[in-house]
Amino acid sequence: MRLEAEKISFRYGREPWILGDVSFSISSGEIVGLSGASGGGKTTLARILAGYEQPAQGSVRLDGRPLQESGDGAHPVQLVFQHPEQAVNPLWKSGDTLREGGDPDSELLRQLGIEPDWLTRWPSELSGGELQRICVARALLPSTQFLIADEMTTMLDAITQAQIWQAVLHIAEQRQMGVLVISHDPHLLKRLCSRIVRLDELQPCP
Numbered sequence: 001m002r003l004e005a006e007k008i009s010f011r012y013g014r015e016p017w018i019l020g021d022v023s024f025s026i027s028s029g030e031i032v033g034l035s036g037a038s039g040g041g042k043t044t045l046a047r048i049l050a051g052y053e054q055p056a057q058g059s060v061r062l063d064g065r066p067l068q069e070s071g072d073g074a075h076p077v078q079l080v081f082q083h084p085e086q087a088v089n090p091l092w093k094s095g096d097t098l099r100e101g102g103d104p105d106s107e108l109l110r111q112l113g114i115e116p117d118w119l120t121r122w123p124s125e126l127s128g129g130e131l132q133r134i135c136v137a138r139a140l141l142p143s144t145q146f147l148i149a150d151e152m153t154t155m156l157d158a159i160t161q162a163q164i165w166q167a168v169l170h171i172a173e174q175r176q177m178g179v180l181v182i183s184h185d186p187h188l189l190k191r192l193c194s195r196i197v198r199l200d201e202l203q204p205c206p
């Protein structure tokens, strides 16, 4: 399976263009790094690849077919952001957030170090690392074909960061899931990815 962006251009409203003719693809089982200048449009590209934004020009295709808009929990491209507290409903207990897309796999929860007790708590009663593990587990549904990790572990301590990545890489290998790792940390990208691209290399007219 292949997730492909072809000549994507995008701008917010009447603001200046952020992405110009960006072409990029990632295949099942690949771990690809994406780096680039701050404000260059990496998160915007991630949102387009996951179906949250529609490009003004160009297309996103999954195995040659247009990608549907995001909205249901079972979208084949899942996105995890840097700040988990902004990605969950504060009025839902963590267990309800986790079950948003279906019943979580207990083995997955174990691999991510999620304690059963956390599921009965409100998001405000969990640490950033605990809540991010919940968000990662929520994104790893059986239907997920590609995971986009946008600075997913940037705010976390080294041990939590290592544990989350170990679990994600294990699952990616098991399921032949593709992972796009967006980060400003060259060491992290080098450690995780078989290929690293810079956003400005992907567009002829940045």
Ligand SMILES: Nc1ncnc2c1ncn2[C@@H]1O[C@H](COP(=O)(O)OP(=O)(O)OP(=O)(O)O)[C@@H](O)[C@H]1O
Residues within 6 Å of the ligand: 012, 015, 018, 036, 037, 038, 039, 040, 041, 042, 043, 044, 045
């Ligand atoms: N909703 C929005 N409305 C208007 N402009 C936006 C919006 N979201 C982002 N931008 C602008 O789009 C540009 C690209 O932002 P984006 O977050 O995609 O970049 P980035 O490469 O991920 O940056 P960083 O590395 O700092 O996270 C920035 O100039 C930002 O201010």
